[in-house]
Amino acid sequence: MDEDILIPISLFAAIFGIVYLYFSTRNKERLALIEKGADASIFNLGKRTGSSWKVVVLNLAFLLMGIGLGVFIANILDTYSGLDDEAVYPAMIFLMAGVGLYVGFTQTKKALED
Numbered sequence: 001m002d003e004d005i006l007i008p009i010s011l012f013a014a015i016f017g018i019v020y021l022y023f024s025t026r027n028k029e030r031l032a033l034i035e036k037g038a039d040a041s042i043f044n045l046g047k048r049t050g051s052s053w054k055v056v057v058l059n060l061a062f063l064l065m066g067i068g069l070g071v072f073i074a075n076i077l078d079t080y081s082g083l084d085d086e087a088v089y090p091a092m093i094f095l096m097a098g099v100g101l102y103v104g105f106t107q108t109k110k111a112l113e114d
Helices: 002-035 040-044 051-080 085-113
Strands: none
Touching: 051 085
16 A cells, blocks of 8 residues: 555655756856846846737637537538548547647737737
């Protein structure tokens, strides 16, 4: 019974160790740059405020719409054609999910350019 608890504890310890090393190393690098007299504005390069959530929501919305449309089209194909339903459903779901991700990518690119 004691062996069952070792896996979650070791997983938690590994994740904690990685996060701790990341933040402590980042802090040491920043302190070293500040001691050398570097400008503090270099820590904010590449950060956009508020746009990351817009990108995630937009791409997730188009992905879910693509999956829904894929299920709908697969149901139509399954009902009105002689195609195998075991092949139609996954094919249409993945195809339309990919189309949804592509449309989300193009709309995100267009939204960020404005």
